[in-house]
Amino acid sequence: xSTNNQHMMSYGRLASILIILIILTGVTVGVSYFDxxxxxVPIALGIASFKVSLVLLFFMHLKYESKAITISFISTxxxxxxxxxxxxxxxxxx
Amino acid sequence: xxxxxDFIGIRMxxxxxxxxxxxxxxxxxxxxxxxxxxxxxDFVVGGKQLDRVIGAVNTLILLLSSFTVAASITxxxxxxxxxxxxxxxxxxxxxxxxxxxxxxxxxAKIHHDIYPNSETLVNGPPGQNIFFGLYYVITGLHGLHVxxxxxxxxxxxxxxxxxxxxxxRFAMLENSGLYWHLVDLIWIFVFPLFYLVL
Numbered sequence: 001x002s003t004n005n006q007h008m009m010s011y012g013r014l015a016s017i018l019i020i021l022i023i024l025t026g027v028t029v030g031v032s033y034f035d036x037x038x039x040x041v042p043i044a045l046g047i048a049s050f051k052v053s054l055v056l057l058f059f060m061h062l063k064y065e066s067k068a069i070t071i072s073f074i075s076t077x078x079x080x081x082x083x084x085x086x087x088x089x090x091x092x093x094x
Numbered sequence: 095x096x097x098x099x100d101f102i103g104i105r106m107x108x109x110x111x112x113x114x115x116x117x118x119x120x121x122x123x124x125x126x127x128x129x130x131x132x133x134x135x136d137f138v139v140g141g142k143q144l145d146r147v148i149g150a151v152n153t154l155i156l157l158l159s160s161f162t163v164a165a166s167i168t169x170x171x172x173x174x175x176x177x178x179x180x181x182x183x184x185x186x187x188x189x190x191x192x193x194x195x196x197x198x199x200x201x202a203k204i205h206h207d208i209y210p211n212s213e214t215l216v217n218g219p220p221g222q223n224i225f226f227g228l229y230y231v232i233t234g235l236h237g238l239h240v241x242x243x244x245x246x247x248x249x250x251x252x253x254x255x256x257x258x259x260x261x262x263r264f265a266m267l268e269n270s271g272l273y274w275h276l277v278d279l280i281w282i283f284v285f286p287l288f289y290l291v292l
Contacts, residue, residue, distance in 0.1 A: 006101070008168060008171050009164060009167075009168055010168065011165055011168060014161055014164050014165050014168065015161065015165075017161070018157060018158065018160075018161040021157045022154060022157060025150065025153050025154060025157065028285075028286055028290065029146065029150050029290070032146070032286070032290035040291070041130075041291070044286035044287075044290050044291075045283075045286065047286070048282050048283050048285075048286050051282050052279050052282050052283070055160060055275055055278060055279055055282070056275075056279070058164075059160050059161070059163075059164045059271075059275050059278075060271075060272055060275045065105075066102055068102075068106060069105065069106060069109050072109065072110070072113065073109065073113070076113040076116055076117070077116075079117070080116065080117065080120045083117075083120060083121070083124060084120070084123075084124055084127070087124050087127075087128060088127070088128075088131075091128050091131055091132075092131070
């Protein structure tokens, strides 16, 4: 019953996540030099969301967290989604 | 048994606080999105004036420091105190370099008469005024979070050095790490929104 039964990330695992994150940063900067019209923002935000998911799952070890933290985190993101979408229902159809 | 359940409770408390931070910055991003919708051209012109090289360098600095903070927790748990201290100190210095870059970036902008209520912005197109207003508020608030994160890292460094944080009791370091990762998360969104809008 010591605290050590908590999941531990190895150096190698963390380093490989870092390398993926650095590559994705390169991709997002590279892609930004091409004008793809309406797709500019969705692509940039898509890559950003993927990077954020990696940081959350592995650096912040959300993947190995207890249910209480996982569910409350997802609820927060749902609330954020409601906040964003309802604001846009307003401004997009004004 | 008791220490085990406490441990989860401590982390839970930190996460609850992080949710409030997510909503805080989420609100600012909604504001950004709403004005981007209203003034897309002005936002693009504004974004082109920001140096994406400095932005990219700062992104890499934060990602690297996030890695070293996460690795320092592993080091503490593997009982290699020296490695842990080195990694925490490195993360702290990454924070300093980030703030130095931010200082040069902001002073260049202020030098070009781009700051809240400056002549150029007040008499220029309204969208650009809003873009730079949001730029100063969001990067400023983020910079404040970097300073708070560095303070937490410094406290954790002292606690690891004093053997108060060790393989069986590392919640303080872990929570400081969570905060530092949050600072990184926010920057991952700030970077494309401000520096890469075309």
